[in-house]
Amino acid sequence: MNGLFTLHWTWLLAIIGMGLATYTTRISGLLLMRGVVVEGRLKAALDAVPPSVLMAVITPTVLMTGKAESLAAIATALAAFLRAPLLVTILVGMVSVVGLRWLGF
Amino acid sequence: MTTAAKSFASEFRAGFIDMAPMLLAYAPVAMLWGASAAGKGFSVLEAFLMSALVYAGASQFVAIDMWREPLPIVLMIVTIFIVNLRHMLYAASISRSMGEIKPSLHPFLIYVLTDEAWAIAERRALKGPLSLGYYVGVAVPLWPTWFIFSAIGAFVGKDLGDPVVIGLDFAFAAMFISILMGFWKGPRTGAVIAVSGAVAALAKYFIAGGWYILLGGLAGVAAAAALHSEDEK
Numbered sequence: 001m002n003g004l005f006t007l008h009w010t011w012l013l014a015i016i017g018m019g020l021a022t023y024t025t026r027i028s029g030l031l032l033m034r035g036v037v038v039e040g041r042l043k044a045a046l047d048a049v050p051p052s053v054l055m056a057v058i059t060p061t062v063l064m065t066g067k068a069e070s071l072a073a074i075a076t077a078l079a080a081f082l083r084a085p086l087l088v089t090i091l092v093g094m095v096s097v098v099g100l101r102w103l104g105f
Numbered sequence: 106m107t108t109a110a111k112s113f114a115s116e117f118r119a120g121f122i123d124m125a126p127m128l129l130a131y132a133p134v135a136m137l138w139g140a141s142a143a144g145k146g147f148s149v150l151e152a153f154l155m156s157a158l159v160y161a162g163a164s165q166f167v168a169i170d171m172w173r174e175p176l177p178i179v180l181m182i183v184t185i186f187i188v189n190l191r192h193m194l195y196a197a198s199i200s201r202s203m204g205e206i207k208p209s210l211h212p213f214l215i216y217v218l219t220d221e222a223w224a225i226a227e228r229r230a231l232k233g234p235l236s237l238g239y240y241v242g243v244a245v246p247l248w249p250t251w252f253i254f255s256a257i258g259a260f261v262g263k264d265l266g267d268p269v270v271i272g273l274d275f276a277f278a279a280m281f282i283s284i285l286m287g288f289w290k291g292p293r294t295g296a297v298i299a300v301s302g303a304v305a306a307l308a309k310y311f312i313a314g315g316w317y318i319l320l321g322g323l324a325g326v327a328a329a330a331a332l333h334s335e336d337e338k
Binding site for chain 1 (some may be wrong): 285288
């Protein structure tokens with residue numbers, strides 16, 4: 001048991017530092033775009049941010065973990081393609097990954 | 106009730122409903138994080154503070170993994186910064202859809218922009234500019250959920266079950282896949298995804314740390330810019 005309200009001062013310093021670092025990443029995106037006219041090539045680039053970053057985020061799980069995860073990802077994408085609601089799609093992913101692991105994939 | 110207040114309430118409700126499935130995923134993951142933090146000696150207060158102030162799940166797991174005495178504070182701050190750099194792209198992209206929200210609120214609203222809140226907001230932004238109510242409904246309730254359940258996890262400690270057994274470890278990937286499909290606009294999207302995935306995989310394999318998200322993301326964005334021809338709108 002670590003105590004409920006113990007506070008190491010160096011730990012607090014680290015936490016505040018990490019909080020500031022994280023907020024910097026968030027606010028810098030806003031500041032960067034201030035007064036920028038978004039059109040043409042820049043618009044094409046920014047429009048690609050969501051699919052591109054989402055793909056990068058899921059790559060280790062979907063492509064580099066195992067067969068069960070990769071196959072479950074295909075099942076999930078199929079459910080999304082068939083316009084299943086978000087919660088249903090997530091459940092399809094979770095159920096298929098558990099099932100595939102259970103089957104020994 | 107004024108029209109503005111009324112529409113804030115209905116927009117908030119719309120955002121809250123779109124985000125609600127995420128509350129169910131945030132709570133156990135936050136508890137899991139809190140329990141791992143407790144394993145490194147965190148008190149309930151410290152776990153609460155870290156989840157409230159940093160509020161970026163993946164990077165918090167990375168930080169806990171690095172946690173040891175003496176604390177490598179500078180290395181940890183730099184690592185967390187790198188892992189979280191993707192938020193810069195999120196904020197730059199979503200800010201284009203925040204034109205109808207008072208600019209003085211933007212610095213506060215951006216504080217609660219997580220992967221999940223951003224992904225859901227971007228999906229809505231495909232249909233038009235975001236309202237304040239919708240953004241708040243999507244992004245704000247996740248924040249207390251995250252820090253309250255982190256504190257609970259730290260209190261409960263190591264006795265939590267294995268998330269792999271119920272497939273919880275796959276929940277966020279499944280959500281991102283679902284939202285990713287919503288951005289499909291034809292073969293060019295396919296090219297963006299292929300480039301991003303390939304570069305992210307290489308980066309994950311060859312470079313330690315959290316660089317793969319940023320490198321993969323930027324590579325896909327660069328591909329989109331390269332495929333753009335000047336004569337189109």
